[in-house]
Amino acid sequence: MRKPNKLVALIFAILASIAMLLPTSAYAAKGTNNDNGSITINNAEPEHTYNAYQVLVLESYDTEAGAYSYKANEDWADWLAKQTQYVSIDGQGYVTWKEGADVAAFAKAALAHATEAKIAAKATKTADSATVSFTGLNLGYYLVDTTVGTLCSLNTTTPNVTMVEKNEVPPVEKKVQEDSDQQWGDTSTAEIGDTVPFQTTITANKGAQNYVLHDAMSAGLTLNPESVTVAGLTKGADATSGDYHVVTSGLQDGCTFEIIFHQSYLDTINAETTITVNYTAVLNENAVIAGDGNTNMTRLEYGDGHKTVWDDTKTYTYKVDVVKTDGDNKVLDGAEFKLYDAETGGNEIPLVKVSDGVYRFAKDGEQAVGTITTVNGQLEIKGFDANTTYWLEETKAPEGYNKLAGRVQIAIKNANLDATVDGGIWQNGGVHIINNTGSELPSTGGIGTAIFYALGGALVLGAIVFLSRKRVK
Structure with missing residues (x-):
């Protein structure tokens, strides 16, 4: 199994609006917006792009008092006015977060709106190392999108914030x-x-x-x-x-x-x-x-x-070479076989002809051949599963040779059963099947017909001689 690669995912970080309810700075700070904000992203993915969108502008803040003064960024004002489940906007345009609202859902909706409305990012950078930095930012409520998929936020209680790219990629x-x-x-x-x-x-x-x-x-x-x-x-x-x-x-x-x-x-x-x-x-x-x-x-x-x-x-999947020879390993042609899944009885395995002497297992619905026939004493059968056993039954022996009395086993492991034949002589490998033949059987009993053939021939010869002499006289 391959190790999983990193995969883009949109991982939503808690946005800075939570800071309006609970201060998160390690020290008290206050001031007005002086464009001195920065975002540093650690564990960034090289060659991926990071976009920072300013959703809200922070006019002023006092972390000790827990006071934050936000207004909508001009590009986002119309959209924010409709997001009443997340924020409320007073008559002067100041924005506050609604307690209990779903921050992740808001972030997702904001990013979708930025894409659909083609809102320009406040800052964009392509990572060339594991760290990406945005500096000189107008303070506010930021949404950071990346082609790796992680969403981050700018903590507006302190103008400088460090974020970590999670890189949590589903394998x-x-x-x-x-x-x-x-x-x-x-x-x-x-x-x-x-x-x-x-x-x-x-x-x-x-x-x-x-x-x-x-x-x-x-x-x-x-x-x-x-x-x-x-x-x-x-x-x-x-x-x-x-x-x-x-x-x-x-x-x-x-x-x-x-x-x-x-x-x-x-x-x-x-x-x-x-x-x-x-x-x-x-x-x-x-x-x-x-x-x-x-x-x-x-x-x-x-x-x-x-x-x-x-x-x-x-x-x-694997193949088997079958070689038919006589007792001296010389190939014999003309043998015919059927393939079965048992030594006796069992099911005939349907095979399809690929070319002369080459066959394969049939798929469902294909017309199978009746028998498979050797060419130059050889057969090739393709499509065997590993660790299986089949049996070849000879249905027709080569002319003048005795048909096999039983089926021949084919045992496939995790490799082809390849045979080597050189000059019509089986060398090694495959499934080697030998046929035997006997000499002509002798005649049985009596003098047989040969004596009658000889006697008949002598009589004919005698008649020819007699007639020849008579003509001479």
Whole structure:
């Protein structure tokens, strides 16, 4: 499993309005606004942008007396007048915070308004180190937004404030289920035609924004579109219904599907929450045999268009080489077989012809061949699951050779069963099947027919001689 990368999340810090109720300075201060405010952000994320929005202007303050005089910033005045659940504004335009109002909800609404109304930030900086500093700020009530997703505030009781970027990024983890033991892990094995379960978990935090889960499958996997579900959430037909919707067509980024989480759902997350996504895919005829396996990749897009790195799983399938020879290991052609899942009885395994001498496991609904036939004494069968056992039954032996009395075992582990044939001679590996032949059986009893053939020939010869002499006379 890959280590989770940092993911954009909007983490709301308690805004400075709380200071109007409870002083938080370590010492008393008072004064008027002289544009000497500063914000220092520690643990900043390099290459991410930080924006400071001044929602309120602080005219004057006295921390000892607990007195603060706020008015709306001109860009925010009309919007603030409508936010009566959070603030009250008197006849002179002074703003006070309503006791018990939801600070986090106010911060989220303020940021949404800033985006929608295209309100310019009072200050903007892109981090080039772990520290970002804004200086020379007009004192007030500030909201700090970052492309990492954290919201901060300026403590207006003291003009200089230090904040810490939380960087609490929900991890994204992808797993695939192994059919032999039902365990979830980074790899699995399967037969061609099997349905393979996948699972992705996102650990989301309060303030999650713009979550889109991207999933890409390699050519050997076929998604079952209706299988995509998010545990405990309601799937919508589009962005107007449910908690999320799934897109499987028209994607331009090479993804197989995308899950778009609706902001109305993300806004309900108030604590660490595990989002579990389940879906299945069929291992198909294009499956990579052994080697690099068949890949399923997932990543999360979040916030301001940022993306995590891909986390992936691998599903493997295997092939078996079958070589038919005589007792001297010379290949024999013309043998025909069927594949079963038991030494006697059992179920015939449907196979599809890929090319001469090459077959694979059939998917549901595919027309299977009756028997599989060797070419140059060899067969290749693709699509075996690991740690499985099958049995080959010979239905037709090469001409002049005895048909096998019983089925031949094929035991697959976690690798191909590859055979080496050189110059028509089996060297090693694979499933080696030997046919025997006997010499011509001897005739039984009496003198047989040979004596009659010899006697007849003598009589004919005598007649020819007699007639020749008679003509001469």
